Structure formats: C-alpha cells, structure tokens
Amino acid sequence: xxxxxxxxxxxxxxxxxxxxxxxxxxxxxxxxxxxxxxxxxxxxxxxxxxxxxxxxxxxxxxxxxxxxxxxxxxxxxxxxxxxxxxxxxxxxxxxxxxxxxxxxxxxxxxxxxxxxxxxxxxxxxxxxxxxxxxxxxxxxxxxxxxxxxxxxxxxxxxxxxxxxxxxxxxxxxxxxxxxxxxxxxxxxxxx
Amino acid sequence: xxxxxxxxxxxxxxxxxxxxxxxxxxxxxxxxxxxxxxxxxxxxxxxxxxxxxxxxxxxxxxxxxxxxxxxxxxxxxxxxxxxxxxxxxxxxxxxxxxxxxxxxxxxxxxxxxxxxxxxxxxxxxxxxxxxxxxxxxxxxxxxxxxxxxxxxxxxxxxxxxxxxxxxxxxxxxxxxxxxxxxxxxxxxxxxxxxxxxxxxxxxxxxxxxxxxxxxxxxxxxxxxxxxxxxxxxxxxxxxxxxxxxxxxxxxxxxxxxxxxxxxxxxxxxxxxxxxxxxxxxxxxxxxxxxxxxxxxxxxxxxxxxxxxxxxxxxxxxxxxxxxxxxxxxxxxxxxxxxxxxxxxxxxxxxxxxxxxxxxxxxxxxxxxxxxxxxxxxxxxxxxxxxxxxxxxxxxx
Numbered sequence: 001x002x003x004x005x006x007x008x009x010x011x012x013x014x015x016x017x018x019x020x021x022x023x024x025x026x027x028x029x030x031x032x033x034x035x036x037x038x039x040x041x042x043x044x045x046x047x048x049x050x051x052x053x054x055x056x057x058x059x060x061x062x063x064x065x066x067x068x069x070x071x072x073x074x075x076x077x078x079x080x081x082x083x084x085x086x087x088x089x090x091x092x093x094x095x096x097x098x099x100x101x102x103x104x105x106x107x108x109x110x111x112x113x114x115x116x117x118x119x120x121x122x123x124x125x126x127x128x129x130x131x132x133x134x135x136x137x138x139x140x141x142x143x144x145x146x147x148x149x150x151x152x153x154x155x156x157x158x159x160x161x162x163x164x165x166x167x168x169x170x171x172x173x174x175x176x177x178x179x180x181x182x183x184x185x186x187x188x189x190x191x
Numbered sequence: 192x193x194x195x196x197x198x199x200x201x202x203x204x205x206x207x208x209x210x211x212x213x214x215x216x217x218x219x220x221x222x223x224x225x226x227x228x229x230x231x232x233x234x235x236x237x238x239x240x241x242x243x244x245x246x247x248x249x250x251x252x253x254x255x256x257x258x259x260x261x262x263x264x265x266x267x268x269x270x271x272x273x274x275x276x277x278x279x280x281x282x283x284x285x286x287x288x289x290x291x292x293x294x295x296x297x298x299x300x301x302x303x304x305x306x307x308x309x310x311x312x313x314x315x316x317x318x319x320x321x322x323x324x325x326x327x328x329x330x331x332x333x334x335x336x337x338x339x340x341x342x343x344x345x346x347x348x349x350x351x352x353x354x355x356x357x358x359x360x361x362x363x364x365x366x367x368x369x370x371x372x373x374x375x376x377x378x379x380x381x382x383x384x385x386x387x388x389x390x391x392x393x394x395x396x397x398x399x400x401x402x403x404x405x406x407x408x409x410x411x412x413x414x415x416x417x418x419x420x421x422x423x424x425x426x427x428x429x430x431x432x433x434x435x436x437x438x439x440x441x442x443x444x445x446x447x448x449x450x451x452x453x454x455x456x457x458x459x460x461x462x463x464x465x466x467x468x469x470x471x472x473x474x475x476x477x478x479x480x481x482x483x484x485x486x487x488x489x490x491x492x493x494x495x496x497x498x499x500x501x502x503x504x505x506x507x508x509x510x511x512x513x514x515x516x517x518x519x520x521x522x523x524x525x526x527x528x529x530x531x532x533x534x535x536x537x538x539x540x541x542x543x544x545x546x547x548x549x550x551x552x553x554x555x556x557x558x559x560x561x562x563x564x565x566x567x568x569x570x571x572x573x574x575x576x577x578x579x580x581x582x583x584x585x586x587x
Binding site: 060064068070073076077079080081083084087088091092093096097099100101102103105106107109110112113114115116117118119120121122123129133136137139140142 | 238240294295296298301302305306317320321322323338340341342343344345351355358359361362364378379382383385386387437438439440441442443444445446453454457461574575576577578
C-alpha cells in the first residue's frame with residue numbers, strides 16, 4: 001500500500017477567529033469548552049473540507065492519530081488548583097474529562113462522526129511518531145485514510161490570542177483511494 | 192494479521208497490582224482465581240478530605256524500598272518491566288522498543304508541586320510531569336533503543352499500547368517490543384470520578400443487577416512481544432500469539448459509552464477479521480467490566496451484536512471486580528489475564544455477582560473460577576472519549 005498526503009493544515013491559536021470563518025455552520029455552532037479543543041476541531045474541519053471529505057463521515061474509513069505535547073498540562077493545572085482552592089467542591093466536572101489528552105481527539109471524532117481508530121500520543125516537540133504510525137497503518141491495511149498531526153505549545157509566555165498553541169495536521173490516504181476520489185495529492189513518496 | 196507473514200507472540204509477562212504485589216505472576220493468578228478482593232476503603236493519596244473511598248491500592252507496607260509517594264508510578268512500572276524481561280529470559284535487547292499506555296502518568300508529581308505552591312517549574316519538574324516521562328526513563332535505563340511510544344487513550348491505553356507494539360513488529364520497526372500500561376491512584380482521578388458519580392459506595396459488582404459503579408485501582412503490567420521467528424530463534428517460551436487488534440471510536444460522547452456499544456462491537460469485528468477468525472472460535476472474553484450501569488450494559492449489547500446466540504456460551508469475566516479500575520494499566524493487566532487463562536486452562540471469576548440483570552444475561556463466571564480450555568481469548572477495553580479496543584490472543 002502506498003500512502004500519499006491529500007490534506008495539509010497549520011493554524012496558530014492567534015488565527016482562530018479567522019479560521020472559524022472558514023469552517024461550515026456545523027462547526028461554527030459548536031460550543032467549545034476550551035481553546036485547545038476549538039483549535040483542533042477547526043483545523044481538522046478545514047483540512048477535511050479542503051480535501052473534499054464528506055462531513056459527517058459516518059463510518060470507520062478514517063482514523064485519527066493525534067500527538068499532543070504538554071499543552072494539556074494547562075488544563076490539568078487549572079482543574080487541580082480548583083480542588084486546592086475549594087476542596088472537592090472546587091473540582092470541575094466540566095474540566096476533568098479534558099485532563100486526559102485523548103479528549104481532543106474525542107471531540108474531533110464526535111464533531112465529524114469519525115469512527116475509525118483514534119489514538120492519542122503524548123509527545124514532545126514533534127509529531128513524527130503519529131505520522132509514522134499513520135503510514136504504518138495505511139501500509140498494513142489497518143485503515144485506508146488517516147488524519148495525523150497534533151497540537152503543540154508554541155511559547156508558554158504567549159497568550160492564546162498571541163499564538164500560544166499551534167495545530168498541524170495531515171490527511172494521508174492510500175494512493176489508489178486518493179486517485180479514485182480525485183484528490184489533490186501533495187506528494188507521491190514517503191520516506 | 193493482514194500484512195503479517197508470521198505472527199507476533201508473547202514471550203514474557205510482568206505484573207504489579209494490589210493483589211500480591213511484587214510477588215510471582217502465579218501468586219497473582221492464584222489470588223485472582225480464588226476471588227480475592229483487593230478493594231477496600233482508603234483515604235486519598237495526598238489530600239486530607241476526612242473521608243474514605245473504595246479503591247484498590249498497593250499497600251505501602253509491601254514496598255520493600257523506601258520510596259516517596261510521587262515516585263510510586265516509576266517504581267511499580269520498573270518492577271513490572273523487569274519481571275516481564277526476566278520472565279522472557281531477555282539478556283540483551285537488540286532493536287527492542289517500548290510502548291506504554293497511561294492516562295494520567297506521573298500526575299502525583301504535579302499534585303505535589305501544586306500543593307507546595309511551586310508555581311515556577313524547574314526543567315526537572317517539567318520533564319517528570321510529562322506523560323511520556325516513565326517511557327523515556329525506562330527506555331534509557333534498559334537500553335530499549337527501538338521505537339519508544341507513550342499512548343494515552345483513556346482507559347483503553349494499556350490495550351492500545353500492546354496492539355500498537357504488535358503492529359510495530361509487524362511493520363518491521365522492531366524485533367521485540369515491551370508493551371503495557373501503568374497508572375497509580377491519585378487525588379486527581381479519584382476526585383474526578385467522584386464528581387462524575389462513577390465511584391461506588393458499595394462493592395464493585397460488574398454485570399450484577401445492583402451494580403452501582405467502579406472502584407479506582409492502580410498497577411503496572413507489561414508483556415514482551417516478539418515475532419514468532421525471533422522467539423523461535425532464541426528458544427523463548429511462548430504464552431500465546433497476538434491474533435488480532437483493533438481500536439474504534441464511538442464518535443458519540445466525551446464521557447459516556449455509545450448506548451448500543453457501536454464502537455466496541457466494531458472494534459471486536461475488526462480484531463476478529465484481522466486473522467480471518469470466526470466469532471465462534473473465541474472461547475473466552477475478559478470484559479472491560481467496570482461495574483458502572485452504562486458500561487456493563489453497553490458491553491453486553493456489543494458482545495451480543497458480534498457473537499449472536501453464541502455469546503451465551505462464552506465465559507466472560509471482569510478482572511476489575513477484584514482489582515478495581517486501574518485506568519491506563521487495566522488493559523495490559525487484563526491482556527495478561529487472557530494469556531494466563533490460556534496457559535492455565537482456567538478463567539477467573541467475576542466476584543460480588545449476586546443478582547442477574549435481565550439485560551446483562553450472559554455467562555459472567557459468577558463468583559467462582561472455572562476450568563475451561565481457552566484456545567482463543569479476547570480482551571476488551573473502553574474509555575472516556577469513546578475509546579474502544581479489542582485484542583485477541585490465541586494458543587500457538
């Protein structure tokens with residue numbers, strides 16, 4: 001199997017307002033609990049739209065391999081500081097589910113009804129692991145299409161509006177599948 | 192599996208749980224088959240709230256070494272890893288990798304820092320709070336220079352870590368992988384599940400009509416995976432063969448499972464098809480079986496969807512009825528239970544099962560272990576975010 005890239009997106013949290021204008025109503029109407037979720041969902045939404053993937057997907061043809069660095073640690077700190085401040089009553093049931101890194105992938109699968117594999121890899125500085133795994137999964141026929149990439153903390157001294165977080169994602173698919181769909185293919189080889 | 196010319200086998204297991212911690216795997220297995228309950232009332236690890244919750248924790252007195260609380264995860268992870276390596280008779284690991292599943296990782300290090308109001312993190316704190324810290328530490332210490340991966344897929348992490356490691360071997364990225372799951376009891380998680388009303392106030396009763404929730408647990412478990420060729424070349428003993436693995440998303444809800452078990456059924460079907468198995472060939476299931484109302488019902492529905500009437504003939508047990516829910520470690524512990532069931536021809540019980548639920552009407556091996564020749568066993572895991580995973584092991 002030959003994996004090719006048919007979608008690319010890179011968005012900074014500084015550009016999230018502009019990015020919101022590029023997504024369809026379905027995503028615009030979603031209520032996001034935090035900016036990391038919003039950035040992840042919006043980025044992938046734009047990429048899938050540009051790659052001409054029908055949304056909602058509604059099947060298990062697409063898998064999601066998401067790398068997250070320490071950006072989720074901000075949410076953990078906020079949740080636990082609530083407990084330290086007010087005891088058990090200070091624990092937020094809204095924040096707790098977001099303290100596990102796979103909550104970002106979960107929101108993407110829910111938003112676009114993606115029912116394939118969903119694997120989250122906590123990883124620093126690079127999303128190489130998820131890209132490599134996506135290629136292996138297409139190569140091994142475990143999936144025909146994969147979203148691979150992630151969210152990273154650009155600069156902890158920046159605010160969200162100044163570009164604290166960066167989202168980078170690729171859509172990979174089996175070459176035959178891409179050709180059949182008439183997809184725009186960004187490359188033909190994978191090293 | 193699909194692109195596999197030869198299989199991946201398990202040649203070693205290592206496990207540290209609240210049941211017979213730091214003892215031999217056989218001691219753990221015998222305790223489990225005797226229906227020993229490791230769940231008891233305990234205080235939170237760090238914060239003093241004046242109340243106790245039902246949980247399964249490794250007794251501090253069982254730690255031979257004087258270790259600080261925040262180093263507990265690293266300690267039990269290393270013990271389980273060393274057990275697995277010793278069991279597999281690994282003297283050296285050429286081109287070996289490490290794959291670890293965890294939900295909250297070294298969260299006790301973070302808790303300690305925040306309790307001490309240490310706002311400015313040192314680089315050392317920063318490194319140790321990272322979810323991938325234990326993976327990096329163990330890979331470096333034991334010279335595991337192949338692929339090094341940390342997986343965080345909520346309560347399916349341990350299962351996914353093993354499945355992904357098997358695929359790494361199939362893809363030719365490593366000759367041998369050590370894979371498993373780790374997590375420890377933390378104030379962070381216990382309070383979180385408490386506010387979501389998931390923790391039981393009574394006994395953990397998976398699949399029972401009167402089940403009221405889960406009990407948090409902790410542990411570390413690893414398996415040594417290698418290609419059949421590699422295992423045969425070095426004369427390794429073999430527990431079983433990986434005969435299928437799949438992960439599927441519910442795409443439904445952040446904390447609750449899909450009510451009809453759509454994602455879990457899909458994961459089971461995919462895992463079964465990877466090795467061209469037929470559902471009727473599976474003759475043991477180690478369920479996710481948390482003891483929550485929705486999980487156990489969803490899981491039963493998913494099993495029925497995949498196996499049809501044959502579902503009633505398959506023994507299904509819940510390890511969590513005795514060990515509680517050890518989150519990232521659970522999938523790896525339960526995978527080892529499947530392998531030990533194959534080896535010992537016995538399936539462990541689901542304890543505290545007193546009253547049958549009209550909708551959960553399968554064979555959950557209630558209260559007493561059973562002699563059963565297990566040829567092919569399947570372990571199921573599900574988790575927050577609609578994670579669902581199934582892994583299958585068979586006799587070689």
